[in-house]
């Protein structure tokens with residue numbers, strides 16, 4: 001079974017466990033790489049054509065606008081096809097209790113019929129928000145497995161929880 005791990009992760013300023021921090025490697029990227037190591041799958045970190053701002057307030061402002069106006073930001077490194085993959089891991093930070101709109105852009109590009117989709121997210125509050133429900137609507141015809149939600153600051157030490165989830 002061929003796996004694709006596709007994710008979006010933001011570097012720059014973030015609020016982590018209530019404190020403002022500069023993030024050089026995104027939390028979701030850390031988890032995505034752990035999944036890649038376990039599965040041996042292909043790894044794609046989605047890049048927006050227009051980078052998200054470095055600063056927390058500016059990033060929030062753009063994220064909120066995209067969310068409220070249902071914008072689909074263009075992706076710079078969109079794969080031509082996902083036909084070769086049976087299992088698609090889709091990862092992102094929770095933004096406004098959902099997935100960042102760049103993930104919505106990605107999901108719009110392909111048919112997911114017959115594929116297994118495994119969503120994972122990192123977040124601050126430890127929940128999925130309503131992203132699972134939204135995701136199910138966006139990948140019609142796919143078998144959507146139970147998602148994995150990890151607090152961003154737990155990403156580094158999530159090996160066991162990630163391995164158990166991948167094996168499910």
Ligand SMILES: Cc1cc2nc3c(=O)[nH]c(=O)nc-3n(C[C@H](O)[C@H](O)[C@H](O)COP(=O)(O)O)c2cc1C
Nearest residue numbers: 009010026027028093094096097122123124125152
């Ligand atoms: C624009 C924005 C919106 C966010 N909204 C939420 C949210 O609704 N719920 C939550 O738990 N965390 C929220 N967060 C926190 C991120 O989900 C969390 O820090 C995540 O682990 C960051 O992952 P990354 O480093 O891969 O980008 C938000 C962060 C940003 C920048």
